[in-house]
Amino acid sequence: MPHTKRPQTDLTPKGGLEEKGIHALLGYQLAQATIVTNEVFERVVGQPLGLRPVEFTILQLVRENSSVTPSKLAKALAMTAPAMTTWLDRMTQRGTLLRERSTTDRRAQSLRITPDGEQLVSQALALLLQTERALLAALSEGERQILLELLHKVACARPG
């Protein structure tokens, strides 16, 4: 005899406030979960390696998509072209990325990761995966997979 499963608590994770009315709001729950993952990133990668989250993601995407252009990266991360320029300035100056002219379209750039960038992002990724696994100890392996899969479905949803 199945009955509706109810969460044990409708309280905010921090501060213990009543949150019943927004408990079913995806945007709210995403924000609350992001508080935790941001703290993890800052402690494990941000402070020790001097990397911002967006820099980490850019490094990894360039590593996996050699010769990608800034404009494609900006689309993938939903940011403007000037914002991307700022980050790429900072990262090329640090020596983790290279900007080259595209051979086929001289307006465009080909981005490549440097050996230093490779080393940095690979270290960061390992630290994050390891720490997230500890963070998600309350979830089973199956639940972790399902969570990632459902988040990906949301990210792919058309905001109609």
Add this chain to the structure above:
Amino acid sequence: MPHTKRPQTDLTPKGGLEEKGIHALLGYQLAQATIVTNEVFERVVGQPLGLRPVEFTILQLVRENSSVTPSKLAKALAMTAPAMTTWLDRMTQRGTLLRERSTTDRRAQSLRITPDGEQLVSQALALLLQTERALLAALSEGERQILLELLHKVACARPG
């Protein structure tokens, strides 16, 4: 004979870049999903009602926790006291919230929502729930419940 379920695509939802290496990173998937829910909020509530996400959440939490203090709200939303002051200034000026002196501790404030605030947050909440339901059409009702529940578990996890 169960076999590991594989996602159909390891591509970024926008731009179609390869993302296999960070596909299993919770922080990354949260950020990608948040892009979509932020777009929804901005279009459905932000622009039409002139509300920022944090203002919406503050209104709802005050509504559910009458006489809550700014400091408790700040803890629940992981923001600093000065940041909370700024938002409360803006919201009391608009007339959606009231600041009163606590009767038991004259340092503290008791926050209360006004009828205007009630009307505003209730309208926003209805619009968001309705739009999110359409957004999550690709998920079953059970999947929606599971997603919210798992996000809440993550938000409650101790970042050890």
Add this chain to the structure above:
DNA sequence: TATTGTTATACTCTATAACTATA
């Protein structure tokens, strides 16, 4: 004409420190 990328500039949001009033 449209697209890639940059520069200039202003705006939003946040953080830290110093302050006051009260406990």
Add this chain to the structure above:
DNA sequence: TATAGTTATAGAGTATAACAATA
């Protein structure tokens, strides 16, 4: 001494508009 809240100030991050170079 510690806590609740404010003010002042600076910093991070972003957005818009105008621009140069190329398609």
